[in-house]
Amino acid sequence: MYRLYKLYVQAMYNTCIRMVSNQFDAEDIIQESFVKAFNNLDSFRGESSFGSWLKRIVINQSITFLRKKKQNFQDIDDLQILADEDEENSFPEIDPMMIHESIKTLPEKARVVLNLYLLEGYIHKEIADILNITESTSKSQYLRAKQLLREKLEKEIRYEY
Template identity: 55%
Template sequence: MEATNTDLHFHWVEKARSNDRTAQYELYKLYSKAMLNVSCRIVNNVEEAEDILQESFVSAFKNLDSYRGDSTFGSWLKRIVINNSLNLLRKNKFDFSDVDEYGEIEENEEHNTLSDLDVNQIKLTISELPDGFRTVLSLYLLEGYDHREIADILEISESTSKSQYNRAKKKLRIMLKEKYGYER
């Protein structure tokens, strides 16, 4: 691999490739908290997210030879964490294509911000969303994936991803109104 990589932690990755335990530990310290948060937002269970985190790091270190440096190590690792988190949801029999639970959403729905609420109130309410809603909302808003990427990750259509996202926003607004009197 060429040294043209812009990854700030490139030197740790290169050392970890040769099974350097210190380098692996440094990478773990650098990324574990963020990756735990990613997994928690998807699986909505700290203990399961911790297990996924450990499995993801083991997998990443075991497969470092497949890391080509096309992206940062963090985004490569994040993809592993997301895939492992989604695999757990699938193993628990959640079907991402089952989106009709809450009916139709109007296409031109107004975009609202939630800046009037405390961040913890919003995070708590997001964690209470149904799995499909929470997953798509988290991947889109918090992880920065677009609907095409989400569709590929979840093996659903792009329109299903958009629909899930719009329904998640609507359900989130309803829940925030019921819990905190938030209305916009």
């Protein structure tokens, strides 16, 4: 079990910290996730890789944590978001740390959807199922996160130049 822990702990921590944006909370969630995984190894059916199964546990534990903090995911279907998907992105080179720090400042709901979609590779239907929201809310949250991130980065770039 120790070898499994060493093999996966950093990747699972990275997934978790992107969702909860707090080192101490992420460490607690990772610990709880590994305990839960090791206690339920007999339920691992091998339909996916162990890493995928463990990541799902980490994501579910992170979402449970966020919900306990009363960060409920609500429908925002009526939110008007102007997103021009064809807009040319002509940004100067951006420091990855600037992007990471900007993502951390996004509203929690939008940040979680952005991370699940862009970084974890889930589609909106899966995100909707995971977060218990509608698929259109997932898309709206994603567009909102993208718009806010774009605005934050443009502001940072203007400030630097």
